[in-house]
Amino acid sequence: MNEVELLNWARGPGLAYATVFMVFGLTLRVLEILSLGRPKEYAKVRSSGVKEGFRTIIRRNLPEKHCWKYITATYIFHVGLFVVIFFFIPHTQLFKDVFGVFWDGWPNYIIDFFTILSIATMMYVLIQRRVNPARRILSRPSDYFVWLVTFLPLVTGYMAFHRIGPDYTLMLAMHILSVELLMVMLPVTKLVHAVTFAMARYYNGSNAGRKGVKV
Amino acid sequence: MTTSLEQGINTLKRVIDAPIASYFSSCTGCGICSSACIFFTETGDPKYTPIRRVEPMRRIWEQEYTVIGKLKKLIGLAKEVTEQDLKDNVELAFESCTTCGRCSMVCPIGNDIVYMIRRMREGLTAAGLAPKELQAAAVRTMETGSVMGFPMKTLEAMVKAAEEETGIEINIDKPDVDYLLLLSSAEVMQFNEIISSLAKIFKEAGVTWTFSSKAHEAGNPGMHMGASEIEAMMINRIVEAAEELNIKKVISPECGHAYMAIRWEGPNVIGRPYPFEVYHIIEVLDELRAQGKLHTRASSGTVPMTFHDPCQAARRGGVNEPQRNLLNMMSSNFKEMNDSMACNWCCGGGGGMNTIEKAEPLVRKVFHRKRQQIEELDVNIVVTMCATCRNTLEEGVEDNGMDVTVLGLTEVVANHLLKENES
Ligand code: SF4
Numbered sequence: 001m002n003e004v005e006l007l008n009w010a011r012g013p014g015l016a017y018a019t020v021f022m023v024f025g026l027t028l029r030v031l032e033i034l035s036l037g038r039p040k041e042y043a044k045v046r047s048s049g050v051k052e053g054f055r056t057i058i059r060r061n062l063p064e065k066h067c068w069k070y071i072t073a074t075y076i077f078h079v080g081l082f083v084v085i086f087f088f089i090p091h092t093q094l095f096k097d098v099f100g101v102f103w104d105g106w107p108n109y110i111i112d113f114f115t116i117l118s119i120a121t122m123m124y125v126l127i128q129r130r131v132n133p134a135r136r137i138l139s140r141p142s143d144y145f146v147w148l149v150t151f152l153p154l155v156t157g158y159m160a161f162h163r164i165g166p167d168y169t170l171m172l173a174m175h176i177l178s179v180e181l182l183m184v185m186l187p188v189t190k191l192v193h194a195v196t197f198a199m200a201r202y203y204n205g206s207n208a209g210r211k212g213v214k215v
Numbered sequence: 216m217t218t219s220l221e222q223g224i225n226t227l228k229r230v231i232d233a234p235i236a237s238y239f240s241s242c243t244g245c246g247i248c249s250s251a252c253i254f255f256t257e258t259g260d261p262k263y264t265p266i267r268r269v270e271p272m273r274r275i276w277e278q279e280y281t282v283i284g285k286l287k288k289l290i291g292l293a294k295e296v297t298e299q300d301l302k303d304n305v306e307l308a309f310e311s312c313t314t315c316g317r318c319s320m321v322c323p324i325g326n327d328i329v330y331m332i333r334r335m336r337e338g339l340t341a342a343g344l345a346p347k348e349l350q351a352a353a354v355r356t357m358e359t360g361s362v363m364g365f366p367m368k369t370l371e372a373m374v375k376a377a378e379e380e381t382g383i384e385i386n387i388d389k390p391d392v393d394y395l396l397l398l399s400s401a402e403v404m405q406f407n408e409i410i411s412s413l414a415k416i417f418k419e420a421g422v423t424w425t426f427s428s429k430a431h432e433a434g435n436p437g438m439h440m441g442a443s444e445i446e447a448m449m450i451n452r453i454v455e456a457a458e459e460l461n462i463k464k465v466i467s468p469e470c471g472h473a474y475m476a477i478r479w480e481g482p483n484v485i486g487r488p489y490p491f492e493v494y495h496i497i498e499v500l501d502e503l504r505a506q507g508k509l510h511t512r513a514s515s516g517t518v519p520m521t522f523h524d525p526c527q528a529a530r531r532g533g534v535n536e537p538q539r540n541l542l543n544m545m546s547s548n549f550k551e552m553n554d555s556m557a558c559n560w561c562c563g564g565g566g567g568m569n570t571i572e573k574a575e576p577l578v579r580k581v582f583h584r585k586r587q588q589i590e591e592l593d594v595n596i597v598v599t600m601c602a603t604c605r606n607t608l609e610e611g612v613e614d615n616g617m618d619v620t621v622l623g624l625t626e627v628v629a630n631h632l633l634k635e636n637e638s
Pocket residue numbers: 138241242243244245246247248249266321322323324325326328
């Protein structure tokens with residue numbers, strides 16, 4: 001298989017397999033959670049908790065005021081990833097082709113800025129995993145793998161766009177393949193938090209909301 | 216597998232629900248929860264990172280309730296939970312956690328970590344690993360109806376004394392009155408002025424109330440232990456008492472965990488809604504205030520004071536405004552602590568910790584945070600609404616040689632009213 005064939009496989013069947021796996025896997029993970037059910041609430045509640053649940057989904061996007069110092073880097077790379085994934089013009093084109101929805105992409109220099117920012121903050125976060133005592137004690141080997149799987153698409157994407165590396169076609173293929181790896185890993189690793197965080201926040205917010213507390 | 220291990224594991228399997236599964240699925244291991252936990256911030260020891268306290272439960276969740284975990288188990292990659300794992304967890308779930316729930320406020324993912332810690336306690340208790348002090352308290356409560364073992368006779372004597380002091384008749388087992396009043400053990404033992412205080416306040420407000428000889432205390436060690444049958448047994452006594460006396464409103468004392476047990480967990484552990492409503496005493500007083508039945512001038516005091524929000528009543532129980540309404544009514548110089556209400560720092564003694572002998576040095580050490588919060592404000596009066604907090608604060612204040620008086624809010628209200636009437 002040469003570079004062109006590899007790129008074609010990655011763009012075609014590779015992407016299809018990864019998407020199917022991801023969608024199937026994520027659905028399964030969500031069902032795994034839902035199937036466990038929630039105990040019935042017999043206490044006289046102050047509110048149904050539904051509104052508060054949704055409120056927490058939004059509210060926790062901003063950290064508690066004391067937590068900024070632990071979370072700023074992580075925060076930046078999440079924002080960076082979001083921008084790069086959804087506003088890089090070739091990506092918006094892809095979403096248009098696949099889902100038929102289109103929104104304007106952002107100029108390349110902005111995307112470049114966010115890419116470099118994300119790469120830098122991710123490296124800082126990796127160091128923190130070793131340095132911050134609480135984070136270190138919680139870290140398992142898979143966490144480093146998950147970090148790498150998230151890091152690769154950024155680096156390969158940057159290299160492909162700037163024509164760094166041996167061959168553009170190969171680099172682009174690598175980029176797409178690394179994204180597919182990320183997609184496949186999403187449901188089977190901690191990366192699943194990209195979806196289940198909303199459930200966690202909802203449950204916390206609604207349990208507290210029933211008691212009249214906003215979290 | 217020994218029977219106790221099996222019981223522990225079965226209980227953990229049983230208590231894992233959708234919220235817990237969503238929390239474990241989502242945790243990224245960022246460690247930020249540690250920054251909210253007094254046991255981490257005051258010691259710097261990462262072993263106290265909140266989410267670590269439920270690690271055995273996480274493994275059970277993964278192995279039992281996820282496809283990936285089951286596959287791992289199949290090929291021998293899963294680390295099963297052992298008796299030693301559970302034993303090692305006792306320190307983290309019972310002896311260095313007040314179940315204050317502050318960690319649940321900061322997790323960026325949104326995990327309600329303390330919700331899991333409480334369930335973890337259930338598993339440990341089922342495995343026969345609950346700290347002996349909590350077990351003893353549970354036995355005392357089952358036998359005498361009182362956490363510290365004061366039988367109804369003790370309360371009767373105090374009621375008599377309060378009647379003599381105030382000249383007001385205090386009811387025991389009187390049906391069809393407005394409220395059934397429950398106390399905490401600490402109130403019976405140390406802070407019993409609350410009985411005459413309330414007698415006066417209620418008389419003034421024209422409220423009728425009674426004690427019940429069937430259920431005089433609301434303290435519930437079953438809750439701290441995570442022993443739902445014991446918790447239910449104590450709740451049922453109160454439910455029966457209120458039903459027999461045909462009372463529609465039950466008052467939980469100034470005790471955070473009692474409020475949590477009777478107000479929020481009670482109906483769930485007995486599996487049916489109550490035929491009555493439950494209020495924290497401070498909610499009742501605030502309602503009387505709103506109805507104009509507490510006869511006071513506004514803001515007559517200027518003595519600076521602050522308030523310590525008990526975790527179980529405020530952050531976990533939702534009683535945040537009433538205490539402020541009352542304090543602002545009484546003092547024009549009420550100062551909020553930095554981090555208050557739902558984000559307040561725990562006193563360090565709740566969740567059963569101040570009864571656990573082994574935990575004592577830690578309880579003393581972490582008081583540092585509360586000390587800092589109080590000293591920043593330059594006040595000499597700290598008011599609270601939980602007897603356990605009050606005890607812990609008093610000990611901490613004494614331990615640190617601070618010039619601070621700790622008061623219960625009900626007592627403060629009563630004294631204030633009294634002064635008003637004299638003037
Ligand atoms: S803060 Fe939340 S996501 Fe981070 S380690 Fe603690 S529980 Fe996990």
